[in-house]
Amino acid sequence: MISEIKKAANYILCYTRMPQEDAIYSTKLAYSMHLAYSEDGIKFQALNHNSGVLFAKATENENGSLNAKSLKNPYIFRMKDNAFGVIAVRTEPDGENDSQSKGSVLLFTSSDLLQYKEIGLINLKNNAYVNDVACEYNEEMRTYIIRWSDESGNYYKNSITNITNLEDASIPEETEAFVIDIVKSDIEGIVPRNVINVSTQIAHRIACKLTVPTNIKIEIPRSVKVTSKEDLKNVRATAIYSDGTTALKTIDWNTGEIDWNKEGTYRITGTIHQDHYEFPIAINRADPCSIKWNGKYYFIATNDADENHTLYMREADSIPELVTAEESLILDSDTYDDIKNLLWAPEFHIIEGELYIFHAATTGEFFCVESHFMKLKKGGNPMCAADWSRPQRIVKKDGTELCEAGKTISLDMTVFEWGSEYYVCWSQRQFLPVDLGAWLYIAKIDPKEPWKLISDSVIISKPEYGWANNHTFVDEGPFALIKDEKIFLSVSSAAIDSTYVIGLLTAEKDADLLNPNSWTKGNYPLLTARSVPGEYGTGHNSYVTDDDGIVWNLYHARPGVDAPRSSGIRRVHFDIDGYPVLDLTEEKDLNSQLANVSINIII
Structure with missing residues (x-):
């Protein structure tokens, strides 16, 4: 019998889920590994809002396009160095057989069951499709035993001394059927797999990272x-x-x-x-951004009310007052000959004391959307359209246009300073000769001429995971939050429907940001339609810090599956590792019974 449950204080259950309707929890989301926690091995609590924490990576074709993948029947096991391994059957995104994985199983490793490394496919030396799989490390034999079954109901086992050497598995031997102890649970949609005992320290960390914290005490001086x-x-x-x-x-x-x-x-x-914000704070406003400039706060967003033909701005003395502030038109698609249709994702940025708006615009066609900027003139009034420069395209270091119009688009450009240097990060999508999906790029800029790159552009993220290629292959909407010598780069992924999500890229102090290996991408998104009841398609966020030093997350979501994109705002908390928490609702942020x-x- 595989992985017999022992009496211990901390248990982690891995599972997948039954898919729901496509707009709620599609196959690409359900066919991922989920985790639940228990102190008695009987009653398990779903973690991470009953959402996946481990997804199979997409594979890449010779032309650069991606093939989405999913996984089924994950199994967690202890490795010989006391780290964790996860073995699973890789599938097509809908759960069907993956021809590229025939005769193989997918291996991941993890030190904490939070961040995972996909090692690759272990070759089982058999040409059958794998149906189920389990693995254990045999200390006496000093080898791993992989037990698996094929679609015909035949059972096999392979041994492998170093499991990360993917071609070193032995020839499979036929063996008796293996059984995995299945825990009965009322977790919605659960397809349970195995349970593993973990230390109190690891269990505490997993529970803290994958559960929204709640205010339990207030302390003030006597x-x-x-x-x-x-x-x-x-x-x-x-x-x-x-x-x-x-x-x-x-x-x-x-x-x-x-x-x-x-x-x-x-x-x-x-x-x-506690500032109170009803969601939404602005209907038909997407990709919201706010900034403080010369003692005032400003708000700007994509205008879905007129199909993205105008950009309006708000001004107020405080962030709460922005909610009811009047709007002023800053840019439309009629004023300039080369700005004739879509206006997307405006962002405020202060560069060496000058205020800019970076945004996407087009000469007319969708396939000509490109990153632009406007600059506020010296002493200008941000609420006066005439005080902003004519929109101008971002260019490469040789002065040529960033993308070839009609074939590749660029959008969602953001700016941040890191180590006394300035960077831009944006989303770029090639449509011709083949649609590659939207990828994130980064480059350096000269703050004196922030519309011009001074380095080559580098790809730092592709929509490899199921949550990032759900309905479409998109990574977009980057925005930086710098704290405690770390840079957190939010990224919005998938289609801009009810399943839009926010993920996270992280880089450490002194990292070379133009090296893709400097960036760590989280295996699962921070904010989804399951994070806060009644908010669907949460995405494209930005951050602003108020006068009290509180960091706020502005984002858009839908108040219903088919409702319009609308802006919301929530305080950013920081977890046990100092990473941003974006789903701390007001009632969890402050216990009203402790407020007096x-x-x-x-x-």
């Missing part, structure tokens, strides 16, 4: 010395969350009974401040 209301405003509460992380919160104090001219000790009450506080102030 007393504080102040001399004015301004001093009191600087007193912060510390919100403590279920995963041990914290966040500072401002407090709205009741100061009516304080005589600021009279020394003494006063007992006052207050309420933890009191303190002694000494004047």
Whole structure:
């Protein structure tokens, strides 16, 4: 019997799911490995919103196009170095047999069951399609035993000393049937696989990373010395969350009974401040972006209300006030001869003290969409269209156009500074002679001439995973968040329907950002239609930091499967590793029962 469940304190169950309707949870999403956690080996809690955490990579054709792949029957096992291995049957995206995987099984390795490395296909020296598979490391024999069955119901086993040497498996031997202990669970759609015992430390880490934290405690000083209301405003509460992380919160104090001219000790009450945002904050507004410039906050987004023919901007003294601020027209598709149709994904960027808007525009046809920029004139008013320069195309370092019009499009260009150098990152899609899907590119720019690349462009991401090629092969919408000497680059993937998602690329301090190997792509998206009830197709986000140092995530989603793309905003939390958490809803961010506080102030 394979992997007999032992009595221990921490269990991880791997499983796949039954597909649902295509707009909710398609085959490309369901046929991935999911994880659940249990302390008793009986009752399991789905992790990551019951969404996949491990997807098979697409294969690449000679012409550069990708073939989506899925997986079935994953099996987690311990490797001889105490790391984890996952063995699975690779399939076509709909779960059917994959001819490229005939006689082979797919191997992944992981140190923590969170980030995985796809090693490749283990050759089982047999020409049959594999139906089921399991693997264990035999310590006495110092070898791995792979047990598998074919579609005809025949059972085999192979041995392999070094499982990452994909061609080193022995000739298969016929053997008796193997049985995997199946856990009964009420997790929606579950197709359960095996359970593995893990250490408390690993279990805690998996649960923290794959569960949205919840506010469980509020701490404030017992007393504080102040001399004015301004001093009191600087007193912060510390919100403590279920995963041990914290966040500072401002407090709205009741100061009516304080005589600021009279020394003494006063007992006052207050309420933890929380800005409230109903979703959506802007209907028919996609790809939202906000920035603070010269003491004011600004908001801009793609306008779906008129089929993307205009760009409107809002101005306010604070981020909450942007929700109800009036809009001013900044750009339309009638003013200029070379801007005649689609206007997409505007982003604010400050480069050496100058304000720019980077956006996509076209001379008319969809296949001529290219990255453009506008610059605010010196002393100009951002809300005045006349104070913005004529849109201009981004060009390569030799001055030629970034893409060949009619064959390749570019869009969603973003800008960030890293190590005193400036970079642009954008999405680019070749349609002719063959559609390659949308890939992410990066290059350096000169801040004096930010419309011109000063390096060759480099590919850093392709839509390899099922969540990124669901309905279409797209990686787009990059936006950088820099924190604790790491750069987090959000990426939006798949079709812009109800299954649109946000993934993450990460690079470390001192990394060469023009080296694709410097970037680590998460195996699963951070934000999906399963992350927050009632929000479908979450994607194309940006970040803005307010006056209190709080980072906000602006994104678009649909308030229904077929509803229009609309903008939302949510506080960005940071998890146990300092990585962004994008699905911390207001009720989890602050427990309303803990919101009322009191303190002694000494004047």
